Amino acid sequence: MLNDQTAGVSTGQANGAAGHEGKNGSAMSVSSDAHSAAPHHAAHVTLDPDAKHDPHETRFGDFLKAAIKFEASDLIMKSGQKPKIRLRGALKPLDTTPVSPEEFLSIAKHILDEEQFKDLRHFGSVDFAYDYDESNRFRVNLFQARGKLAVAARLITSKIRRFDELYLPPIMSEIAMQPQGIVLLCGVTGSGKSTTIAAMLDYVNERKPVHIVTIEDPIEYIFNDKKATVNQREIGIDCLDFKIALRALVRENPDIVLVGEMRDKETFEAALHAAETGHLVYGTIHASSTTQTFSRIYGLFEQEEVEQVRRILGYQMRAFVYQKLLPTLRPEIHRIPAIEILINNSVVRKHILEGREGELREYFNTIEAQQAGMKDFNQSLVELVEGEYIHVRTAIEASPNVDELQMRLKKLG
16 A cells, blocks of 8 residues: 655656646646745635645645636646646646655645545545635545555536526526425436536525525535525535435425435435425436436335325426537537426326326427427437537437437428
8 A cells, every 4th residue: 555655756846837828738837826825725624724734835735726727627646747637628737847756645644634644545545625715625536546646636616607608498597496396407427417406506596595405425516605595515524424414404494405416215205305395406316318217216216115206206396307418519619418308287297197207208399398498308409400509410429319300300401
């Protein structure tokens, strides 16, 4: 495991000159005043802000500042190499000297407390969070790879984009403002579910004086109180696990709840209970369509429990939104969501209560459903092709029903 006497390359530590990446793709530079200009940090409870553990006493603080400066999504560090930041999905090296194994070990000893360092030695990795300032937070995994240290730090910001900036339809604002019930975002990992939920919660935050409590693993965005009061709890940092956090939820007097991923029966039972008792509940679930979401939910329960869950969903479901991020034809837009929206009404409720959820795919194409703001995934793909946001080939590759999509595209001419 970790060796305090790591063989070293040179530990020279000259910071690069200030400046941005040039047109030739040169390295991103680390500002030389990164430490002197750093504010006083109120770090998270897991990373003390005193001089003993302050990242800004090391070059690690410079690298964090550079990630914020260039609006990177991640900071990646590997022993013996220059740190890299992720911009629009691609890693770019910072214009600074490589971090030697000796320096990396020194950084780890400085920023971790004794217990965290023991975990690193014993388990080979340690997770912690660092609140850089009121608007920026880093979720950090410090780990060993082939006996040397490495870091993956995700930048969590309070820069929450609005629906139009995310190319989401106006109906999302109506879904967000529901008084109570369940709203689920569906899709695979990396489909933008957390970003969409953040936009929905912040829309409410700007408009309603309510108490919003989130249970997240991990926190993806930082919410600043506007009209609402927002309390964010991170699993492993603010609470031990989901079960304990869910049990405490009722005593926290929320109006709106985000329970993160619906990964097990107990989580979904808590969500159903919260919805039945007058709360608006947001959550995410892995599913390949809005209609498949029902079978995913029912699969969490024993067969004899499914009918009761179905009845509750029939009355408490407000909307299921499935989305998938697709590459675009426009250089200023990296990826754009194709979405499917199912909104509960009398027809949808009847299908749910009668166990005919699969037949809702036919209902998507009715005038009534479209006027209510619903759309199926193929319709979203057609609109993106028609608007020249995505290539026809991209739409075909993403479609769950290629023959139907091609028929719709032919009508465009």
